[in-house]
Amino acid sequence: MEGRKVDMNIELKSKEPASVPVFGDQKRLLRHAMMPHMLCPGCGHGIVLDAMLSVLSDRYENLDKVAIVAGIGCSSRIVGYIDACTLHTTHGRPLSFATGLKLARPDLDVIVVTGDGDGVSIGGNHLIHAARRNVDITCVLLNNEIYGMTGGQAAPTTVLGAYTTTTPQGNAQHSFDVSELVKAAGATFVARTSSYRPQVFGEMFAQALDHVGFSFVEVMTDCTEYFGRINRFGTGPDLLMSQARYDPEIDADLAARPTVEEISNPQPVRPVLPTGLLHRSNRLTLEETLNVAGGRSSRSNENRVVSGSARRDL
Amino acid sequence: MSEEINQAVESEAERSSEKNGNGASVVRLDTLEVKQAPPKSSQKVAKTRVDLLSGNESIALAALHSGVGMAVGYPGTPSTETLEYLAKISSDAEVYVDWSTNEKVALDVAVGGSLAGDRILVTTKHVGLNVAMDSLMTSPFIGVNGGVVILNADDPGMHSSQNEQDNRYIARFAGVPMFEPADSQEAYEFTRAAFELSETWDTPVIVRTTTRVSHSRSRVIPMPAQARREGEFQRNPHKYVMLPGNAKARHVAHLDRLSRLETWAEGIPFNREEIRSNKIGVVTSSISYEYVRDILPDASVFKLGVTFPLPKERLRSFAGKVEKLLVVEELDPFLEEALAVFGVSAEGKKFFPRFGELSPSLVREGFEKAGILEAVKEEVSSSGTVPSVPPRFPLLCAGCSHATPFFILKELDAVVTGDIGCYTLGATEPLASMDTCLSMGSSIGMAVGLAKAGSTAGRPVVAVLGDSTFLHAGIPPLIDAVHREANLTVVILDNGTTAMTGGQPHPATAQNIRGEKAPKVDIPAICSAAGVSMVNIVDPYDVGATRMALLNAMNKDGVSVVITARSCVESPVKSRGRIYYTDSKACDGCQLCMNLGCPAIGWDLSILEMPRRVRIDPGLCSGCTVCAQICPQGAILPVGVGGTEPLSESGEPSIGSGKGGRDLA
Amino acid sequence: MPESKSSATKLQKIVAENDKTKERSSGNVVLGGVGGQGVITASNTISFACIDAGFDVKKSEVHGMSQRGGSVVSHLRFGREVHSVMVELGKAEWILGFEWEEGLRYLGYLKPGGVAFISVERRIPPSAQVDRRTGSVMYPYDVSPPEGVVPIDTYEIAGSAAEGRPAIAQTVLLGALSVEMGFDEEVWRRAIAATVPSKYVEDNLICFDRGRAWYEEIKRTGGKSKGTISAAYGNGRTAGTVATLSGHAVGSTTGLRISTDRGKPRVEITRSWCKGCNICVAVCPERILVLDRHEIAVLSDPDRCTGCGLCARMCPDLAIEVWLDSFAGNGSLKGSAAKLGEKQ
Amino acid sequence: MRLMQGNEACAEGAIAAGCRFFGGYPISPSSEIAEAMARLLPKNGGVFLQAEDEMASLGAVIGASLGGLRAMTATSGPGFSLMQEHIGYSHLAEIPCVVVDVMRGGPSTGLPTAPSQGDVMQAQWGSHGDRSAVVLAPASVQEVYDFMIEAFRLSETLRTPVTVLFDEVVGHMREGVELGAPDESRLGSRPEPLEPPSEAFKPYGRDESFIPHIPNFGSGYRFHVTGLMHDERGFPTSNTEIVAELLERLEKKIQVVQSMVPLESYQMEDATLAFVAYGISGRTARAAVDLLRARGVKAGLVRPKLLWPVQDELIEAALARADVVVVAEMNRGQWVREVERIVDKTTLVLSFGKAGGATITTDELVSFALSLPDALSIAGSPGALKKEGAFWSAGAHEAG
Known part of the structure; x- marks a missing residue:
């Protein structure tokens, strides 16, 4: 790891005029030949992609030893634009591929990019099991509350009452709180952010990469073409701004303030989900319990609690 | 001349004799009990009585002491505190006080109340009287039963107004007598006299203050209080129903009264000739009198307490007693012109500015220009280098619920017609999203014009006004907009109060001026009833929801209304x-x-x-x-x-x- | 430094001066501050003290349109007989500035030999933070106070009594003023008790006492002992030193300087990647991004760009890059942010 | 020589072949393979992962393989169905892996512990789209061991999934096995990348062997692997020419296998009655040939070891002299269609299918063969009989 970290704190002592990018040079990690990308105008996934590149460019000189695994869907397509070892797998299964890859090559940093349909619906089983095993990979789930690529069908994250192409009368099914699900399944790092806050996402993503064990970052990002249009939430900027309130702290503060009268908004109300780092704990990783590579992780969390009941101690 | 006015003269004398007293005999003034001082001082802090009243408070007190039965008005700086103070010092049984929907309503209520026998106080700021002009012009025709006094507070210098107008002309235009007090004591006395005068002469009477008189505090020695006036309505259609036939007769009566009032003005004590020197004479009134007294203590002064009608003969006589006659008055040359008509030559606006507020320094400069005072090259400050300091512009409070809508409207690049209220500050940087602001309630009408005529280059048209302003003058233009199928969005910034003037209730708050529960008018229902098909209420603290509501409304054809509902952060209670x-x-x-x-x-x-x-x-x-x-x-x-x-x-x-x-x- | 004996004589002199002020037949005070700082309450307190001391009083205030945050000025005149409510320029014996800039604003009213007590509390309005590119503010930081000005760090002097409540700390100004204006101390204490909401009376009186004691000490020592106002930019107050009574600033106030030039921002938009989603147009704090007729983002006014890079960060098409040219020495944005992190 | 189960031999063979990753999910009758791998892999520096389901199993296997490990999974019918998508993925993305299917009876959950050869068609056609499979069918415990080594060799060298298909009987039968360590040449290896990392690197570039030289992840190359149709750089494309070329190359690559696996021919030199059978049925048929020969029937056996791709030419040549071909399989007649397709139209192909959950016995085959002349005379002509092949099949089934 150490060798691959880049110190971005460049001291430019040269007196010659220079050009410095405001946010570092993450675009060097982009597969320029593939651009422009295939995402719709205003799709938040692009913002997440840029933020991911930004974090990766801070940490790695190149992504030779970084494998990014994705499933199927709009979210998963973003990995194709990252100049890393990228694996675009089958619908719902990226975590399976990633688990195998990580066990085969514990020295690789394995990142999974998935979507809400991919990761929670068809791949829900793999998600909870990856969390249970605490395999040392980082999973980024882009939650756009809908199936974007297939044309805007209801997903398990579509909130009750929301309109989609398969819920023309409003969604009749309750939705998952994905982060809670993953946390309950045993993930040792769970965070949620939104595409309106790429920097917060970056911070969480960086912490997730540092974390040893299954780390999960959910990003609320909006589908402009379907979720936005069908629910009359507007286009890119509108949806982006509508994420502004994704914070239970803010929600609680607003609820405590006096109102002139009851606020009645005929729009479907977007639920306010907790954001930020939601959970962090330490336990042995799958690599350790399986004794992969001599049971020694290439990385370590500080102050790790190694339970006496861990398998290798038996 | 009535007995009461004679009384007033006596009280004038009383006042000067008591001038330096401690005011122990004061009735009904702020009595403040003082808590025990902290341990450091073993001495107990004594109770103290305080009699420092603002001009507005003095007028309220005078109204109460005049036995006023009802007080109405619409909040407007600098007149607002009058009704608030009256509500504070009186009980509901003594005076019925409350805010009206607008100034015209207030004056109509007042005339009605007067016919029912009560004495009535109406308060308004200068531009508010414009709203009531229609009724004001005809009110002297009808006359009064109980006395009607209109407090008109002008705002020279436009501390908190959209224009600078000299309402002394309104008194002349409407033919209504006008008092002009110079300090709180006069405000008290003149108001008492105004009620008497109103009944004596069967006409509403205006008491005109300026910001400086309304908001200055000085000591007030009151006169004995009267009980609430009793009376009842008597049918008198010839006087009260202004059909042309009746009105013709009333106009004649009105003109007759005016000519008799002119005679009356010659003898009243409110106009005072102060002869000190025969060199310089100054005709002045109101706060300008105080400046003149400070700057030219030795000059002879004709101090006018009633600026309409003017005492022609006394002024001519005063002019004859001095070598040089000057007029010192704020704003327009009202007195100067009148003197010219009377054939008296006097100079005024040649030396004193016609705009803004006068100040001692400006009066001094004027006299210097007039050659009466020698310009003293005096070092103003000790160091001589007063640092230049950038202006501090007014701005919305921290946490103001109006900020979000403007923040979004700027981003959405709408043409925004604004209105009168705190939210007019949406025009200032950095929100800077308001394109127009004309007068109370004009936002919607202007938006209709922008939407129906000419071009806005594709930019959506949005009218922004407050809840109180909407009720004041926003409903008729909303109806107009609906009927015309104008393509515009009305944003009603509902903060549950009349915030700019300090948090007064209005018909859509569930409180009256005394803080008691009152029926609440339903703004969204009014909009719907007017035929607006999209009326959305949002929380302006929820940026995303507000943006979406504004966007949806702007995308809708025809009239749409977005009500941003969140309590004012400062008034009537601070919310933190x-x-x-x-x-x-x-x-x-x-x-x-x-x-x-x-x-x-x-x-x-x-x-x-x-x-x-x-x-x-x-x-x-x-x-x-x-x-x-x-x-x-x-x-x-x-x-x-x-x-x-x-x-x-x-x-x-x-x-x-x-x-x-x-x-x- | 004079020994205790000579300080005693000095004290006597001050007492004598105070007695002289008691004989004062009239006076003018101008109070300036920002809405919400308690200017009106303080002018009420002074008025009550004047009345208690047997004077006639007139006072007038003007507050701007806004409820809070606007400029507030109060003129107060007392004497045996008072005509005008307004103080003439150069005729005020005392000025109380509740805020640094607002205090300086009314210095023109100060009479030669008068004293202006100006709180160093700084309220910089949004309109003063005009130069958005460099982040500097339009505020009289570098002004060294002219003669007669006594800068007071009210918040520091008030100490525990005003913890978290800067408005209460302003009573320190009244304490200092009371030394100059005279009247019996109890007159002032009564006036405070009469004008301040009862639950704050005790803390206000403590602030008053501390202000009074502080200024008496300053007078006694000629401003040469302690009283140094600590640099406390974080609290929005000035760094600097207290001015002596003779008007010569000891040291100078620290001005607001920009330590590094951030560089000239340059925005690069890859046209072929831009899908015209409008997000950059919506988020640009300067509102200088627009879509051209091909629905591609362009910078409408490059000179106004502050180089914040929000457009780049929020561009879903990765089509925008922001560069800082002619950059002079402090590393990239990330670099300085990292340094900041290290420091804390 | 050690006595062990077919399933155990499978695991031993995999280890011998260098398999270092197993991802699997328990299912009868394959579970012993997972159990054996769980025991053997850690000892050999490998990783055993019990996954949450079969999709995950094969997903992990492919992931591990991309990481450079030889990797496999083992399952049975229902699990094999679930794996089909990933088998297709492995095929298109050209990531080596070995899938063992220990066949059991019936559709759906069927007969979990009874033998069957019912997955033969699924092994080729189970996954969607056009795909040619590589499927080996061992008949003995020794063959299981050997074929595992062969399966890994084929998978690694050709970069394609290889299925090893045997039935419950082979899986659970204990026999002596020679566990000789295979020499290097039998293990094969993945083709090394031809060029150093560069921006122009084409992981899916074709060469004369049709086999791309795809590096492992983490070896210094950065590239994209996808289940979408892709160009030589590995990036998605919908260009029909590129797609057609890719499909053609994949097909050619698979067909090469035909020549890489020998065909077992027994007593076929003069046989007029030929049995075609694979797996355990092949062994039964071989015994039947001996018995029929003893009775004077010129019987013979062709036993394919490679079920897919079908070795058309070898089989056609082997069956050239036979008048009647009986395809004996533990199903309702699956691979018989391939035989019908291959042989001369004058040859009578009969299906002896048995799908009841029991093995085909020697007696059944012998009596079936002996009854043929009568049956043929009733039918009148071989042609007529051929048309009623179903009857024969059904009869055989009833006999079972």
Whole structure:
């Protein structure tokens, strides 16, 4: 790891005029030949992609030893634009591929990019099991509350009452709180952010990469073409701004303030989900319990609690 | 001449004799009980009586002492405190006080109440009287039963007004007598006299103040109070129904009264000739009198207490007693012109400005220009170098619920017709999203014009007005807009109060002026009833929802209404939530939050590195959360979140937690 | 430094001066501050004290349109007989500035030999933070106070009594003023008790006492002992030193300087990647991004760009890059942010 | 020589072949393979992962393989169905892996512990789209061991999934096995990348062997692997020419296998009655040939070891002299269609299918063969009989 970290704190002592990018040079990690990308105008996934590149460019000189695994869907397509070892797998299964890859090559940093349909619906089983095993990979789930690529069908994250192409009368099914699900399944790092806050996402993503064990970052990002249009939430900027309130702290503060009268908004109300780092704990990783590579992780969390009941101690 | 007015003369004498007394005999003034002083002083702090009243308070007190039965008006700086103070010092049984929907309503209520026998006080600011002009012009025709006194507060210098107009002309135009007090004591006395005069002469009477008189405090020695006037309505259609036939007769009566009033004006004590020297004579009134007395203590002064009608003969006589006659008056040359008509030559506006407020310094300068005073090259300040200081513009309060709609309207590039209220400040940087502001309620009408005629180059048209303003004058133009199928959006900024004037209730608040429960008018229902098909209510503290509501409304054809509903952060009660701070490590100085124009948000001057970081003043933050919502960096956090010490020793959150922020776990 | 004996004589002199002020037949005070700082309450307190001391009083205030945050000025005149409510320029014996800039604003009213007590509390309005590119503010930081000005760090002097409540700390100004204006101390205490909401009376009186004691000490020592106002930019107050009574600033106030030039921002937009989603147009704090007729983002006014880079960060098409040219020495944005992190 | 189960031999063979990753999910009758791998892999520096389901199993296997490990999974019918998508993925993305299917009876959950050869068609056609499979069918415990080594060799060298298909009987039968360590040449290896890392690197570039030289992840190359149709750089494309070329190359690559696996021919030199059978049925048929020969019937056996791709030419040549071909399989007649397709139209192909959950016995085959002349005379002509092949099949089934 150490060798691959880049110190971005460049001291430019040269007196010659220079050009410095405001946010570092993450675009060097982009597969320029593939651009422009295939995402719709205003799709938040692009913002997440840029933020991911930004974090990766801070940490790695190149992504030779970084494998990014994705499933199927709009979210998963973003990995194709990252100049890393990228694996675009089958619908719902990226975590399976990633688990195998990580066990085969514990020295690789394995990142999974998935979507809400991919990761929670068809791949829900793999998600909870990856969390249970605490395999040392980082999973980024882009939650756009809908199936974007297939044309805007209801997903398990579509909130009750929301309109989609398969819920023309409003969604009749309750939705998952994905982060809670993953946390309950045993993930040792769970965070949620939104595409309106790429920097917060970056911070969480960086912490997730540092974390040893299954780390999960959910990003609320909006589908402009379907979720936005069908629910009359507007286009890119509108949806982006509508994420502004994704914070239970803010929600609680607003609820405590006096109102002139009851606020009645005929729009479907977007639920306010907790954001930020939601959970962090330490336990042995799958690599350790399986004794992969001599049971020694290439990385370590500080102050790790190694339970006496861990398998290798038996 | 009535007995009461003679009384007033006597009280004038009383006043000068008591001038330096402690006012022990004062009735019904603020009595403030003083708590035990802290341990340091063993001496008990004595009770003290205070008799320092503002002009507005003096008028309220005078009304109460005149046995007024009803007081109505619409809030407007600088007249507002009058009714508030009257409500404070009286009981409901004594005086029925409340705010009217607008000034015309107030005057109509007043005339009706007068016919029912009560004495009535009406309060308004100068532009408010414009609203009531229709009724004002005809009211002297009908006359009064109980006395009707209209407090008209002018605002020279436009401290809080959209124009500068000299309402002395309105008195002349309407043929209504006008008193002009110069300080609180006069305000009290003239108001008492005005009620008497109103009944004596069967006409409403205007008491005109200016900001300086309304808002200055000085001592007031009151006169004995009268009981509430008793009377009842008597049918008198010839006098009360202004059909042309009746009105013709009443106009003649009105003109007759005016000519008799002119005679009356010659003898009244409110106009005072002060002869001190035969060189210089100054005709003046109101606050200008006080300046003249300070600057030219030895000059002869004709002090006018009633500026309409004017005492022609006495003025001519005064002019004859001095070598040089000057007129010192604020705003228009009302007195100067009148003197010219009377054939008296006097100079005024040649030396004194016709706009803005006079001040002792301006009066001195005027006299210097007139050659009466020698210009003294006096060093004004001790050091001689008074630092130049940039102006401090008025701005929306920290946490004002009006900021978000303007922030969004600017981003959406709408043509915004504004209105009169706090939200007029949406026109100032950095919100700077208001394109027009004309008069109360004019936003919607102007929007109709913009939408129906000419072109806005494709920009959507949005009218923005407050809840109180909407009820005041926004409903008729809304109806007009619906009927014309104008393509516009009306944003009603509902903060549940008349905030700009200090938080007065209005018909859509569930309170009256005394804080008692009152029926609440339903603004959304009014809009729907007017035929608006899209009426959405949103929380302006929810940036995303507000944006979406505005966008949806703007995208809709025809008239749409968005009501942003959130209580005023300052009045009638201060509302404060958990405050927010900036995590300096996360802030990248993008300045998006600064676009809200919140006074609590500024550069953090403790960090000199670039880019600058934003700091939230904990003393000003009201915890509205709006900046935290729009911060794309998530750098604005509630105090206590992010592992930060809630408050450091210096009373504010320490900068940066050093623990990686946002950890809720 | 004079020994205790000579300080005693000095004290006597001050007492004598105070007695002289008691004989005062009239006076003018101008109070300036920002809405919400308690200017009106303080002018009420002074009025009550004047009345208690047997004077006639007139006072007048003007507050701007806004409820809070606007400029507030109050003129107060007392004497045996008072005509005008307004103080003439150069005729005020005393000025109380509740805020640094607002205090300086009314210095023109100060009479030669008068004293202006100006709180160093700084409220910089949004309109003053005008130069958005460099992040500097339009505020009289570098002004060294002219003669007669006594800068007071009210918040520091008030100490525990005003913890977290800067408005209460302003009573320190009244304490200092009371030394100059005279009247019996109890007159002032009664006036405070009469005008301040009862639950704050005790803390206000403590602040008053501390202000009074502080100024008496300053007068006694000629401003040469302690009283140094600590640098406390973080609290929005000035760094600097207290001015002596003779009007010569000891040291100078620290001005607001920009330590590094951030560089000239340059925005590069890859046209072929831009899908015209409008997000950059919506988020740009300067509102200088627009879509051209091909629905591609362009910078309408490059000179106004502050280089914040929000457009780049929020561009879903990765089509925008922001560069800082002619950059002079402090590393990239990330670099300085990292340094900041290290420091804390 | 060690006595062990077919399933155990499978695991031993995999280890011998260098398999270092197993991802699997328990299912009868394959579970012993997972159990054996769980025991053997850690000892050999490998990783055993019990996954949450079969999709995950094969997903992990492919992931591990991309990481450079030889990797496999083992399952049975229902699990094999679930794996089909990933088998297709492995085929298109050209990531080596070995899938063992220990066949059991019936559709759906069927007969979990009874033998069957019912997955033969699924092994080729189970996954969607056009795909040619590589399927080996061992008949003995020794063959299981050997074929595992062969399966890994084929998978690695050709970069394609290889299925090893045997039934419950082979899986659970204990026999003596020679566990000789294979020499290097039998293990094969993945083709090394031809060029150093560069921006122009084409992981899916074709060469004369049709086999791309795809590096492992983490070896210094950065590239994209996708289940979408892709160009030589590995990036998605919908260009029909590129797609057609890719499909053609994949097909050619698979067909090469035909020549890489020998065909077992027994007593076929003069046989007029030929049995075609694979797996355990092949062994039964071989015994039947001996018995029929003893009775004077010129019987013979062709036993394919490679079920897919079908070795058309070898089989056609082997069956050239036979008048009647009986395809004996533990199903309702699956691979018989391939035989029908291959042989001369004058040859009578009969299906002896048995799908009841029991093995085909020697007696059944012998009596079936002996009854043929009568049956043929009733039918009148071989042609007529051929048309009623179903009857024969059904009869055989009833006999079972």
